[in-house]
Amino acid sequence: MRTSIATPLLLATACSLAATAQAAEWTMATPYGDASFHTQNTKQFAEDVAEATDGDLTINVQSGGALVSHDEIKPSVRRGTIAAGEIFLSVLSNEDPIFEVDTLPGVAGGYDEAYALWEATKPVISERFAAEGLMPLYAVPWPAQGIYTAEALTDPAQFEGLRVRAPNINTQRFIENLGGSPTETEESDIPTAFSTGRVDAMITSSSTGNSMAAWDYVSHYTDANLWLPKNIVFINQRSFDQLDEDTQEALMNAAERAEERGWEMSREDNQESLAVLEENGITVSEPNEEVSQALQEAGEELFADWQSRANDQAQEALQSYRDQLDD
Numbered sequence: 001m002r003t004s005i006a007t008p009l010l011l012a013t014a015c016s017l018a019a020t021a022q023a024a025e026w027t028m029a030t031p032y033g034d035a036s037f038h039t040q041n042t043k044q045f046a047e048d049v050a051e052a053t054d055g056d057l058t059i060n061v062q063s064g065g066a067l068v069s070h071d072e073i074k075p076s077v078r079r080g081t082i083a084a085g086e087i088f089l090s091v092l093s094n095e096d097p098i099f100e101v102d103t104l105p106g107v108a109g110g111y112d113e114a115y116a117l118w119e120a121t122k123p124v125i126s127e128r129f130a131a132e133g134l135m136p137l138y139a140v141p142w143p144a145q146g147i148y149t150a151e152a153l154t155d156p157a158q159f160e161g162l163r164v165r166a167p168n169i170n171t172q173r174f175i176e177n178l179g180g181s182p183t184e185t186e187e188s189d190i191p192t193a194f195s196t197g198r199v200d201a202m203i204t205s206s207s208t209g210n211s212m213a214a215w216d217y218v219s220h221y222t223d224a225n226l227w228l229p230k231n232i233v234f235i236n237q238r239s240f241d242q243l244d245e246d247t248q249e250a251l252m253n254a255a256e257r258a259e260e261r262g263w264e265m266s267r268e269d270n271q272e273s274l275a276v277l278e279e280n281g282i283t284v285s286e287p288n289e290e291v292s293q294a295l296q297e298a299g300e301e302l303f304a305d306w307q308s309r310a311n312d313q314a315q316e317a318l319q320s321y322r323d324q325l326d327d
C-alpha cells in the first residue's frame with residue numbers, strides 16, 4: 001500500500017526536478033533606469049530569449065542599480081552571483097585603456113564610424129572579458145556626448161573653474177584639459193549633484209539629458225558630437241556553458257538582434273531627446289568657432305594621453321579601424 005502511494009509522489013518529484021534542472025533563471029543587473037532606451041532594449045532582449053527558448057531561459061532584468069551598484073556589476077557577474085550585467089564600458093578604463101577607446105574625440109564622429117570602431121575593437125575587448133570568465137553579448141552606443149550649461153557656452157574661458165559632471169575618467173580628463181573642475185557622477189545621481197550645488201554643468205548625451213530632466217538645472221545644450229560611448233552587455237561564461245546548445249543558440253541570436261535594434265534605438269532616441277530638450281526650454285546649438293577650437297585642443301591632449309597609456313594590442317585595434325575607414 002505504501003509503495004503505491006509513494007511511487008507516484010517520487011515520480012512527480014523526479015519530474016519537477018528534471019524540469020528545474022533544464023530551465024535556467026538568470027538575473028541581469030543594469031545601472032540604468034527604465035526610462036533609458038538601453039534598458040528598454042535589454043528588457044526586450046530578455047523577452048525575446050524567454051520566447052525563443054519557450055521559457056527554458058528567463059532573464060530577470062534588475063534596472064536602475066536596484067540590485068547591484070554600477071561598479072559591483074562586473075565583479076558580481078565574474079563571481080557568478082548574477083549571470084549577466086550591463087555596464088558603461090568605459091568605466092573599466094582603469095583595467096585597460098582599450099575599454100575607453102570609444103571615449104576619444106575625433107575617432108568616430110557618427111554611428112557608422114562608431115559601429116566600425118566596435119567591430120574593430122570587439123575581438124580585443126572580448127579577449128579581455130574572456131580572461132575573467134566573461135562573455136560579451138552585445139554593445140550599444142549612447143548618442144554623441146555634448147555639454148549642458150546654465151548659460152550659453154560662447155567662450156572657452158567659461159570652462160575655467162566650472163564644476164562639470166562626467167560619467168567616466170576620460171571625460172574627467174577632458175574637462176581638466178579645458179580648465180574645468182570635473183566630478184565623476186553616476187547617471188542616477190545627476191539630479192542630486194545639481195540640486196545640492198555640487199556641479200554647474202555636465203557632459204552626457206541628449207538621451208541622458210532627457211531622462212534626467214536636464215531642464216530642471218540647466219538651460220543650454222551644446223551638441224558638440226564629442227564621442228559615442230557604449231554600454232556592454234555580458235554574461236558569466238560558466239552560466240552559458242550550462243545551457244543546452246539550442247538555448248545557447250537562441251540566446252546568441254537574440255543578442256545579435258538586440259545589438260542591431262539598440263543601434264537603431266540610439267539614433268531615434270537622439271532625435272526624440274533633442275526635441276524633448278527643446279520643448280522643455282533648453283537651447284540646443286552647435287559649438288561656435290572658439291569653443292570648437294578649445295574642444296579640439298583638449299581632445300588632442302586627451303588622445304595623446306590615451307596613446308601613451310594604451311598597449312600595442314589596443315593601438316593595433318584602433319589602427320585596424322582607421323585602415324578600414326581608409327578603404
Ligand code: PCA
Binds near residue numbers: 145186203204207208
Ligand atoms: N549617459 C550615461 C553614459 C553616457 C550617456 O550618454 C551617463 O551620462 O552616465
